[in-house]
Amino acid sequence: MPEPAFMTDTSEYATVPPTASRRVRLGPSDQYELIEPIGEGAMGMVWRARDTLLDIDVAIKVLRPELDTPWATQRLLAEARAAARVRHRGTVHIYATGITEESRGYIVMELLQGPSLEQVIDERGRLPVIEAVRLLLPIVSATGAAHLAGVVHRDIKPTNILLAQNEGRGPVRPKLLDFGVAKLMHGRALFEVEPGTVLGTPTYMSPEQALGYDDVDGRCDVWALCAVLYEMVYGAPPFEASSYTDLVHAILTRDPQPLDIDRALWAVIERGLAKEAEARWVDAHALGRALASWLLAAGYEHDVSHAAVRHSSMFPPESIPRERSSGWRIVDELDATVPSVRDHIPIAG
CATH class of the missing domain: 1.10.510.10 (Transferase(Phosphotransferase) domain 1)
Structure with a gap:
C-alpha cells in the first residue's frame, strides 16, 4: 500500500517561542492588533491579538504565506464555518473571519490558555x-x-x-x-x-x-x-x-x-x-x-x-x-x- 498524503493539522495552540515583530493590524478599521505568535500548525500561525474595539485579547489564526492559494483560503474558512456551526462550551468560539491585504485568510476566535x-x-x-x-x-x-x-x-x-x-x-x-x-x-x-x-x-x-x-x-x-x-x-x-x-x-x-x-x-x-x-x-x-x-x-x-x-x-x-x-x-x-x-x-x- 503506498504511503498516502495526509491532510491534518497540529494543534493551533501548541507552544512555540515568541518572536519579536512589529505590530500588524487586521480587519475592518484595523480592529485587530497582532501581539505575539502563540502557536502554529500545518495551515497557519496563531497569534495573540488585541480586539481594539471590544478591548479584549483574542486568538487569530492566519494562513501561512507559502499557502497563499484560493484552495488554502477556502479550507481555512471552511474550518471557521464548521466550528461556528457548533454551539457548545467544549468548542472554541469563533468571532469573525476575514482576508488580509495580502489575500491571506484568517480566523478570529477566543483566546485559550492551558496544555494540550x-x-x-x-x-x-x-x-x-x-x-x-x-x-x-x-x-x-x-x-x-x-x-x-x-x-x-x-x-x-x-x-x-x-x-x-x-x-x-x-x-x-x-x-x-x-x-x-x-x-x-x-x-x-x-x-x-x-x-x-x-x-x-x-x-x-x-x-x-x-x-x-x-x-x-x-x-x-x-x-x-x-x-x-x-x-x-x-x-x-x-x-x-x-x-x-x-x-x-x-x-x-x-x-x-x-x-x-x-x-x-x-x-x-x-x-x-x-x-x-x-x-x-x-x-x-x-x-x-x-x-x-x-x-x-x-x-x-x-x-x-x-x-x-x-x-x-x-x-x-x-x-x-x-x-x-x-x-x-x-x-x-x-x-x-x-x-x-x-x-x-x-x-x-
Missing part, C-alpha cells in the same frame, strides 16, 4: 480511570453537539484537545480544537479534495477513514474518542506501527489489547473501537450517555469542568438516570450489550 491533552499524557503517562472519563466527557459532549449540527470532526486526537484554565484558576475546561478537516454529515464536503484522500491523523483513524472512504459519519469520531480514552488510561494508543501500511493493517485486522479496568467501562471503549461502523455507538451522544452513566454509577456527579453529569446535554430530560433506594445508581442508558456496572462498582447508600 497530549502534553498531559506525555508528562504523566497513564491517567486514573475516573479522571480520564471526567476529563474526556466534555469533549464527547462537544462532539455530540457537532454531530447534531451535522458536522463530523474527523481529526479528534490528544493534540486537538486543550485543557483550558483561566490563568491557572478555576476548573479545567476541555476544548475541542481544529475543525480543519471536518465535513458535513449529510452533504457536500466543506472543501474539495481528491477522491480517496486520507483525512485525519493515522493513529486515531477509524478503519473507514484509514481506507480513504469519503462517506464517513459521526461513528469515525466515536472511534477516535475511544482511541483517545484508551490512550489516556493505558498510556499509548490502541494501535501503533512504524509505517502507515502496518498501522492500517493493525487497525483493520487486530483487536486492541484489553485494558485491565472495570469490565463495564472496557465494554464501552471496546464497542467504540469496533471494526464495523454499524457495531459502534451510533454517535457521540450515545457514547457520552454510556460514559456518563458509568461515571454516575461510580459515584461522581460532575465532570472535570464541574458540569453536572446527571443533567448533561447528553441526557434528554426523560432519560436522566435516577438513584434507587438500594444505594445503586442504575444505569439504564447503557446498551444491553454492555455488562451492568452494578456488578462491579459498589456505591455507598
Whole structure:
C-alpha cells in the first residue's frame, strides 16, 4: 500500500517561542492588533491579538504565506464555518473571519490558555480511570453537539484537545480544537479534495477513514474518542506501527489489547473501537450517555469542568438516570450489550 498524503493539522495552540515583530493590524478599521505568535500548525500561525474595539485579547489564526492559494483560503474558512456551526462550551468560539491585504485568510476566535491533552499524557503517562472519563466527557459532549449540527470532526486526537484554565484558576475546561478537516454529515464536503484522500491523523483513524472512504459519519469520531480514552488510561494508543501500511493493517485486522479496568467501562471503549461502523455507538451522544452513566454509577456527579453529569446535554430530560433506594445508581442508558456496572462498582447508600 503506498504511503498516502495526509491532510491534518497540529494543534493551533501548541507552544512555540515568541518572536519579536512589529505590530500588524487586521480587519475592518484595523480592529485587530497582532501581539505575539502563540502557536502554529500545518495551515497557519496563531497569534495573540488585541480586539481594539471590544478591548479584549483574542486568538487569530492566519494562513501561512507559502499557502497563499484560493484552495488554502477556502479550507481555512471552511474550518471557521464548521466550528461556528457548533454551539457548545467544549468548542472554541469563533468571532469573525476575514482576508488580509495580502489575500491571506484568517480566523478570529477566543483566546485559550492551558496544555494540550497530549502534553498531559506525555508528562504523566497513564491517567486514573475516573479522571480520564471526567476529563474526556466534555469533549464527547462537544462532539455530540457537532454531530447534531451535522458536522463530523474527523481529526479528534490528544493534540486537538486543550485543557483550558483561566490563568491557572478555576476548573479545567476541555476544548475541542481544529475543525480543519471536518465535513458535513449529510452533504457536500466543506472543501474539495481528491477522491480517496486520507483525512485525519493515522493513529486515531477509524478503519473507514484509514481506507480513504469519503462517506464517513459521526461513528469515525466515536472511534477516535475511544482511541483517545484508551490512550489516556493505558498510556499509548490502541494501535501503533512504524509505517502507515502496518498501522492500517493493525487497525483493520487486530483487536486492541484489553485494558485491565472495570469490565463495564472496557465494554464501552471496546464497542467504540469496533471494526464495523454499524457495531459502534451510533454517535457521540450515545457514547457520552454510556460514559456518563458509568461515571454516575461510580459515584461522581460532575465532570472535570464541574458540569453536572446527571443533567448533561447528553441526557434528554426523560432519560436522566435516577438513584434507587438500594444505594445503586442504575444505569439504564447503557446498551444491553454492555455488562451492568452494578456488578462491579459498589456505591455507598
